[in-house]
Amino acid sequence: MQTSIRVIATGAMLLTAWVAAVAPGAADDPPNDAPNADAAMASPAMEQLMRMADFLSQLGQFSVTLQSGYDVVQESGQxxxxxxxxxxxxxxxxxxxxxxxxxxxxxxxxxxxxESIGVFDATRNMYASSPMQGDIDASIRHFVKDLNMRLPLAMLFVTTLPEELEERVQQTAIVDTSMLDSKPFVHLAARTDGVDFQVWIPESGDPLPRRIVLTYKDEEGQPQYWANFSDWNLSPGPLATLMSFDVPDDATRIPFLAEIPASAMPSAATGEAK
Amino acid sequence: MKNRASLQVFTFGPAILFIGAVSLDVDARGRGDAGARGMAGGGGGFSAAGPARGGSFSARSAPRAAAGGGAMDQADRSDRAGSRQDFRTDAAQGRQDMRGERQDTVSDGRDDRQDHRDEYRDDRQDYREDVRDDRQDYYDDRWDNWGTGAAVVAGAAIVGSAITAAAYYDLDCTTVVVDGISYSDCGDTWYQPAYSGGDVTYVVIDAPPGY
Structure with missing residues (x-):
């Protein structure tokens, strides 16, 4: 019985999505194709995912610890x-x-x-800083896209996370309910263009992700990036005063590579190994 | 994973296409001889750079050259997207066959939708490449597509016109500070440390004013 209801809901969703897709504003997709707005939007799995996204994106502040890892497929295949x-x-x-x-x-x-976004390499005692006016969303985008700097899971920390997921996710499913730390977590699997991801969200309580795994399915060896979240704290305290970019006096200032103009580089760089 | 064998079969062929398409890029990185170094301790000989390193929710569209930071050659991106397209088509079919084994855990209507979606996903990919620039203001679904940045190999290797910090420390250089920015005079080449990706790299630079 559940299956037939889902089939009917699928048809209704596809029809609605088709109407929405041919409306102005969705002109980037070919008409009568609505790959993003299929029944996945109304599925329980997508609801769970959006529950997490809505909660995260509306938090005023939080702190969290991530223990993460990623695969690198070597040239040898290892x-x-x-x-x-x-x-x-x-x-x-x-x-x-x-x-x-x-x-x-x-x-x-x-x-x-x-006012600025900066990176301090404590090991080498070097730092780079670039002026940046705006909010966290703008600064994260600038950091990743313009400065070509690395901020894993950046998309989780912007207020537009729900919209991002709605746009990218093509398919979702609930895999199972996993026991982690002796507590039940909903294990979701989602597919986007180029990246599949899985996320574990508490079955009850605040829908803060416990673990996330990204699979780069089109890359050789399908490497993964994974992160375990711990110590979520939704009231990290008056840390705004602590977040000033203090660097040691003897730290060396260096530029962001993305900010070095091409004119400053030799036109015929041979690039030989030394 | 019980499907690993069939997965390897379906991805091996297109992987060759994929590797061939990026052979130039691999040659540039290949001088690290990661395989030859074997399992030296402490990361020696192993590359820590790869597409999964960014932890991004979107796949990279093209490898970024370290020099010039972020500037992607349009032709390279199109070519690479094309080769990746072939890979994805074949891989999608591989996954399609495997999916039959999971029939009982997937709802009935989903298989039909999956076939349909695979077909127009390929079309949409080409279409999306064309209109991406127009769409930039409306929605950029790859803004968190962090490439490998300055792809560094643990060892003396050069990517573009930059070298790793490890390679740099093997050189004999004098540091000069001009206008608050540090430059390194390493004999016949000037280097400048710069932040890219998650690391400090040393990029070949013209001599600073006054030198």
Whole structure:
């Protein structure tokens, strides 16, 4: 019985989605194709995913610890895992701090304090800073897209997360209910163009992700990025005052590679290994 | 995973196409001889850079050259998208066959939708490449598509016109600070440390003013 209801709902959703797709504003998709707005939008799995997205995107502040790792498929075909631990503090509208400790011991910090975005490499005692006016959404986009800097799971920390998921997710499913830390978590699997991801969300209580796994399905060896979230704190305290970009006096200032004009580089760089 | 064998069969062929299409990029990185170094301890000889490193919810569209930061060559991106397209089509069919084994855990209507979606997803991919620039203001679904940045190999290797910090420390350089920015005079080449991706890299730079 449940299956037939789902089939009817599928048909209704497809019809509605088709009407929505041919409306102005959706001109980027070919007419009568609505790949993003199929029955996945109304499925229980998508509801769970959006429950998490809505909650996360509306939080005024939070801090969390991420223990993460990712695969690198070597030229030999051997797959090696590297990892890192991140401590993230976010206070909307415009304070963000990420402390990173890589598995090889290198430590760094990313700070956005409302006026500039900077990265401090504690291991090498170097820092880069770039002026940035705007909110966290704008600064994250600038950091990742324009400065070509790395901020894993950046999409989880913007207020437009629900819209991002609605646009990208093509298919979702509830895999099972997993027991982690002796508590039940809903295990969701979603597919987007180029990336599949799975997320574990508490069955009850605040829908804060416990674990996320991204699979780069079109890349050789289908490497994955995974992160375990812990120590979620929705009241991290008055940390706005602590988020100023303090660097040691003897730290060297360096530019972001993306900000170096091409004119400053030699036109015929031979690039030989030394 | 019991389907691993069939998955390897379906991805091996297109993987060759994929590898061939990016052979130029691999050659640039290949001098690290990661395989030859074997399992030296502490990351020696193993590359820590790859598409999964970004932790991004979108797949990269093209590898980014370290030099010039972020500037992607249009032709490279189209070519790479084309080769990746073939890979995805074949891989999608591979997954399609495997999916039959999971019939009982998937709702009935979904298989038909999956066939339909695979067909126009390929068309949509080509279409999307064309209109991406127009769509940029409306919606950019790849803004978090962080490429590998300065793809660095643990060892002496050069990507574009940048070298790794490890390679840099093997050189004999003098540091000069001009206008608050540090430059390194390494004999016949000037380097400048710059932040890209998650690492400091050393990029070949023209001599600073006054030198």
């Amino acid at each position: 797959k090696i895992e590297f990892g890192e631990r991140r401590e993230l503090v976010l206070v909307r509208p415009d304070r963000l701090q990420v402390d990173v400790e890589r598995s090889d011991g290198q430590a760094s910090r990313v700070i956005f304090d409302g």
